[in-house]
Amino acid sequence: MPVRLGARDVSRAFGSVRANAHVDLTVEAGTVHAVVGENGAGKTTLMRILYGLDQPDSGTVVIDDHPVRLRGPADGIRRGIGLVRQELAMIDSLTLLENLVLGAEPRSGPRISWSAARASAVDLAAGFGISLPWDSPAGSVSVSVRQQVEILRALRRGADVLILDEPTAALAPAQVTELLRLLRGLRDAGRTVIFISHKLDEVLSVADTITVLRQGKVITTVPADSVTRPELVSLVVGAPLEAEGYSPSADVGPPVLEVADVISLRVHAGEIVGIAAVAGNGQDELVERIVGLRPCTGRITLSGKDITGLPVDRRRSAGLGYVSGERRTEGLSLDASLADNTIAGTHRTLGRFGWLAPGRVRAHVQRVLDGYSVRYGRTSAPARTLSGGNQQRLVIGRELDRGPTLLVAAGPTRGVDVLGEAYIHARLKELRDNGSGVLLVSEQLDELLTLSDRVVVLHQGEVAGEVPGGPENRTAVGNLMLGRQP
Numbered sequence: 001m002p003v004r005l006g007a008r009d010v011s012r013a014f015g016s017v018r019a020n021a022h023v024d025l026t027v028e029a030g031t032v033h034a035v036v037g038e039n040g041a042g043k044t045t046l047m048r049i050l051y052g053l054d055q056p057d058s059g060t061v062v063i064d065d066h067p068v069r070l071r072g073p074a075d076g077i078r079r080g081i082g083l084v085r086q087e088l089a090m091i092d093s094l095t096l097l098e099n100l101v102l103g104a105e106p107r108s109g110p111r112i113s114w115s116a117a118r119a120s121a122v123d124l125a126a127g128f129g130i131s132l133p134w135d136s137p138a139g140s141v142s143v144s145v146r147q148q149v150e151i152l153r154a155l156r157r158g159a160d161v162l163i164l165d166e167p168t169a170a171l172a173p174a175q176v177t178e179l180l181r182l183l184r185g186l187r188d189a190g191r192t193v194i195f196i197s198h199k200l201d202e203v204l205s206v207a208d209t210i211t212v213l214r215q216g217k218v219i220t221t222v223p224a225d226s227v228t229r230p231e232l233v234s235l236v237v238g239a240p241l242e243a244e245g246y247s248p249s250a251d252v253g254p255p256v257l258e259v260a261d262v263i264s265l266r267v268h269a270g271e272i273v274g275i276a277a278v279a280g281n282g283q284d285e286l287v288e289r290i291v292g293l294r295p296c297t298g299r300i301t302l303s304g305k306d307i308t309g310l311p312v313d314r315r316r317s318a319g320l321g322y323v324s325g326e327r328r329t330e331g332l333s334l335d336a337s338l339a340d341n342t343i344a345g346t347h348r349t350l351g352r353f354g355w356l357a358p359g360r361v362r363a364h365v366q367r368v369l370d371g372y373s374v375r376y377g378r379t380s381a382p383a384r385t386l387s388g389g390n391q392q393r394l395v396i397g398r399e400l401d402r403g404p405t406l407l408v409a410a411g412p413t414r415g416v417d418v419l420g421e422a423y424i425h426a427r428l429k430e431l432r433d434n435g436s437g438v439l440l441v442s443e444q445l446d447e448l449l450t451l452s453d454r455v456v457v458l459h460q461g462e463v464a465g466e467v468p469g470g471p472e473n474r475t476a477v478g479n480l481m482l483g484r485q486p
């Protein structure tokens with residue numbers, strides 16, 4: 001089989017970090033090829049090189065069996081490579097149709113022919129069994145719809161190889177199913193897909209071939225049907241990983257959070273309360289009200305203290321911690337250093353008379369970053385140089401280290417590898433066992449059921465019911481999420 005896209009002996013370092021080390025990759029035409037590996041393993045770096053966004057220090061990209069030098073993404077696009085990134089590059093105020101054709105508008109004489117644009121958009125989408133609200137502004141539609149437009153945009157520009165870097169990280173389960181169906185459709189139509197994901201079940205369900213990276217090196221490339229999930233976990237992590245069991249709270253104390261609003265709920269000390277809901281059923285608004293990002297007409301108390309009218313920083317000082325899967329917009333200041341991001345919110349405790357004590361700052365930063373196995377080069381480097389999963393580890397480490405009375409964790413393991421996920425789960429349980437309350441909002445039902453002592457299910461902005469945690473309650477939670485009887 002010809003190599004449609006690949007890498008031969010590719011190495012790339014950033015200072016002391018070897019992001020790719022002598023990587024060989026062979027992606028055959030008409031296949032879905034998954035690239036998996038721990039956080040910071042070098043997946044995104046390799047994809048940027050294959051697309052022409054970055055150049056290797058040594059080694060070459062291979063396209064159609066030939067070594068090539070890509071000078072920029074325009075070279076990659078010309079050779080039929082498309083990249084759908086973790087952060088989607090769309091203009092919110094333009095409609096989906098305008099975003100689709102941006103830069104390559106069909107013309108009739110000097111004018112843009114919107115009728116031709118629409119007809120070709122509808123045709124292209126229909127070819128893959130999807131229909132989209134073409135006149136809606138991109139800012140008003142779900143991540144899933146935006147992603148579909150990005151994929152179609154790459155196809156429209158002539159891409160027959162699509163690189164998708166963690167496309168499912170921010171999707172709800174039903175949207176994941178839809179995306180995987182679209183990827184299979186692309187493959188069946190002869191296109192080539194490179195798929196990156198930490199969700200190994202998805203990888204096994206969609207990929208033909210899997211390449212595993214660890215610390216910048218290729219560990220192995222295997223046919224997907226030749227490995228089981230535990231074997232793949234072992235390859236990614238480097239050792240077998242024990243399955244997580246369900247261990248409910250041994251000691252539930254008084255309420256630490258009481259919300260009396262459109263949605264009313266309580267979280268007690270020593271308890272993890274899960275929130276389950278299909279995307280768009282009120283969970284985001286609930287979290288925003290609790291952490292102070294959205295006004296609340298009802299009443300919210302933290303350990304008995306009314307925090308309803310308090311701004312975010314005062315809620316934090318009162319003992320509220322917040323971890324969001326939206327780390328790029330909510331959790332981090334990407335241009336600030338790792339050190340500054342790590343001490344944000346704790347800096348007042350790291351000095352005297354308003355001056356930071358450099359030694360204490362260094363020790364604190366080191367402890368948090370090492371404690372959560374963040375892979376980094378220098379603590380003075382901007383946070384944007386961390387890989388996605390390492391950014392998430394930093395946010396989790398910072399928030400848990402403060403020992404909050406109540407932690408609101410919304411999508412806490414988004415983009416985190418299997419080992420990191422198990423580690424974060426253990427830390428959340430430890431926080432609970434030490435007497436804090438945790439409100440866990442997650443789109444992953446497995447995560448909710450293994451961690452939560454109780455699961456509160458929301459439907460159409462209201463509480464549809466409450467179910468104890470534990471994997472045996474999956475069906476009951478699933479039914480309530482869809483507005484049915486448990």
Ligand SMILES: Nc1ncnc2c1ncn2[C@@H]1O[C@H](COP(=O)(O)OP(=O)(O)OP(=O)(O)O)[C@@H](O)[C@H]1O
Nearest residue numbers: 014019039040041042043044045385386387388389
């Ligand atoms: N521009 C950069 N400057 C400095 N270091 C970088 C830069 N880009 C990547 N790195 C480092 O290279 C390593 C590999 O990063 P990369 O983003 O390729 O990992 P990844 O496998 O995609 O990880 P994740 O699963 O967390 O997204 C990381 O340690 C990262 O911090």
